[in-house]
Amino acid sequence: MGYFRILSAIPGFFLSSLFVMLLWDVIASRMDIAADINYVTSMLITFTLWIGVAPLAAVAGRKKF
Secondary structure, rough: HHHHHHHHHHHHHHHHHHHHHHHHEEEEEHHHOOOOOHHHHHHHHHHHHHHHHHHHHHHHHHHOO
């Protein structure tokens, strides 16, 4: 069952990367950093963020209220 969850996250990863690339100009202008990135760079940024957020989401998903 976990394997299929990973497969279902793949389209979300590519869509998230696209949104990062499209919104990067807004983010970069507020942080005074380089404004142009390509899709591969946005994928790297998204992957890095997902590595940091995935363990937090896993713990939050296991917690019973």
